[in-house]
Amino acid sequence: MDERVQLLKDWVAQEERGTVWVAKKIGRTKAYISHILHERLPMTDKLARDLCTTLGIPLPDKGRMTQTGTSKPTQARAKKSRKSTDS
Secondary structure, three states: OOHHHHHHHHHHHHHOOOHHHHHHHHOOOHHHHHHHHOOOOOOOHHHHHHHHHHHOOOOOOHHHEOOOOOEOOOHHHHHHHHHHHHO
């Protein structure tokens, strides 16, 4: 199971929100959110970012997750930060 899906399920249950409410808030359909929650469709990084920015749900991009599920900096961000310190 995608850890982000489980985090979303937990958040929905904790906040006592339904799929219709979540879908309306992020501009998606109830069916789409339901497919994500039942893992018939994969959670995309864009959807995870939309959930983070719109609802404040802490879902990291899958590409930036380690095996333990924590975020790690990307190489691009590491290079950018080195450039800013080199100046």
